[in-house]
Amino acid sequence: MRKDEKRTAFSRKVVEAIRKIPRGRVATYGQIAALAGNSRAARGVAWILHSSSDAERLPWHRVIGSRGRISLGRGRGFEKQRRRLAAEGIAVDRAGRIDLEVFQWEPRGKLPAVFKTFERSFR
DNA sequence: AGTATGACGTTTT
DNA sequence: AAAAACGCCATAC
Numbered sequence: 363m364r365k366d367e368k369r370t371a372f373s374r375k376v377v378e379a380i381r382k383i384p385r386g387r388v389a390t391y392g393q394i395a396a397l398a399g400n401s402r403a404a405r406g407v408a409w410i411l412h413s414s415s416d417a418e419r420l421p422w423h424r425v426i427g428s429r430g431r432i433s434l435g436r437g438r439g440f441e442k443q444r445r446r447l448a449a450e451g452i453a454v455d456r457a458g459r460i461d462l463e464v465f466q467w468e469p470r471g472k473l474p475a476v477f478k479t480f481e482r483s484f485r
Numbered sequence: 486a487g488t489a490t491g492a493c494g495t496t497t498t
Numbered sequence: 499a500a501a502a503a504c505g506c507c508a509t510a511c
């Protein structure tokens with residue numbers, strides 16, 4: 363696998379998008395694909411991560427599945443990803459579940475749902 | 486140009 | 499709730 367990625371526009375945009383994910387937040391594969399211009403290319407995103415996340419020094423651990431779950435299998439990166447997420451204050455249960463309502467990154471500056479409940483309590 | 490391979494996603498069992 | 503069945507896509511070779 364490992365070669366000279368970043369050649370196609372898609373790959374470049376995927377890398378850009380992943381770099382933008384803030385600490386303490388997560389994004390889904392499909393979300394990244396959409397930001398790169400093709401909402402249906404989630405698998406392509408996965409491929410890029412798999413092949414070049416190390417060389418690009420990407421925050422790969424902040425990318426998870428659409429249902430808020432770590433996609434890596436046990437013994438194949440699951441534990442490592444879980445640790446790295448926890449280190450940023452992201453709650454991950456034993457099954458690898460993460461609450462997207464709380465931790466999903468919103469590129470447009472939209473606040474997570476949990477903040478809305480705070481807003482309401484102040485009215 | 487055609488086939489195989491995933492860190493995927495959605496719908497249906 | 500969990501898994502299978504499909505569908506979809508970028509890359510590698």
